[in-house]
Amino acid sequence: DSGVTQTPKHLITATGQRVTLRCSPRSGDLSVYWYQQSLDQGLQFLIQYYNGEERAKGNILERFSAQQFPDLHSELNLSSLELGDSALYFCASSVAGGDSGNTIYFGEGSWLTVV
Amino acid sequence: LAKTTQPISMDSYEGQEVNITCSHNNIATNDYITWYQQFPSQGPRFIIQGYKTKVTNEVASLFIPADRKSSTLSLPRVSLSDTAVYYCLVGYQKVTFGTGTKLQVIP
Numbered sequence: 001d002s003g004v005t006q007t008p009k010h011l012i013t014a015t016g017q018r019v020t021l022r023c024s025p026r027s028g029d030l031s032v033y034w035y036q037q038s039l040d041q042g043l044q045f046l047i048q049y050y051n052g053e054e055r056a057k058g059n060i061l062e063r064f065s066a067q068q069f070p071d072l073h074s075e076l077n078l079s080s081l082e083l084g085d086s087a088l089y090f091c092a093s094s095v096a097g098g099d100s101g102n103t104i105y106f107g108e109g110s111w112l113t114v115v
Numbered sequence: 116l117a118k119t120t121q122p123i124s125m126d127s128y129e130g131q132e133v134n135i136t137c138s139h140n141n142i143a144t145n146d147y148i149t150w151y152q153q154f155p156s157q158g159p160r161f162i163i164q165g166y167k168t169k170v171t172n173e174v175a176s177l178f179i180p181a182d183r184k185s186s187t188l189s190l191p192r193v194s195l196s197d198t199a200v201y202y203c204l205v206g207y208q209k210v211t212f213g214t215g216t217k218l219q220v221i222p
Contacts, residue, residue, distance in 0.1 A: 002158065002160070004158075035212075042212055042213065042214045042215065043153075043159070043202075043212040045211050045212070058211070088156065090158050090159075092158070103149065103161050103164065104161070105161065106158030106159050106160070107158055108157060108158055109156070109157070109158055111156075
């Protein structure tokens with residue numbers, strides 16, 4: 001158990017809908033990261049927050065948005081969903097925001113299926 | 116972020132030692148080298164991290180030559196449960212994972 005908690009574990013929704021994925025980082029971690037992994041694909045970095053502020057942005061679509069709240073949990077909002085958004089979405093956390101030696105811990109992911 | 120290159124896949128028999136090499140020619144002075152393991156449908160798991168020379172833990176060893184332009188993850192006496200994708204990461208901004216090395220352990 002990495003200590004990173006993601007909910008829901010599974011989600012099925014229709015095209016055009018909007019969903020929210022939630023992440024609770026490890027206790028004491030200030031950084032939260034979101035990744036997308038489609039079937040048999042690599043991990044695509046979406047976005048990073050550090051202590052409530054956006055720190056880095058990856059290949060995140062405009063239909064997607066995220067935020068980190070004062071209690072450090074984070075939410076990833078996916079809207080106008082398309083079939084191609086079906087994927088495993090991972091949240092990860094780390095103590096700091098940018099140090100190279102910082103270890104990132106991943107949650108078990110949220111499976112999103114768009115039908 | 117330093118770009119990394121590692122083999123796409125490797126096969127190994129059970130009980131053998133497996134070495135996976137990662138090239139990172141433009142590694143920066145303050146970059147650490149980190150390896151993760153990912154099983155299907157699970158989040159990547161930290162294996163080992165190093166800056167230079169050799170690092171060993173209960174799971175693996177990491178060898179880093181003096182020029183730090185490459186690193187080798189060594190898994191001793193692999194078992195079927197070591198079948199997974201192994202990622203090499205260098206540096207930290209955006210924490211971009213490459214395609215990793217798919218290790219298949221054969222009985």
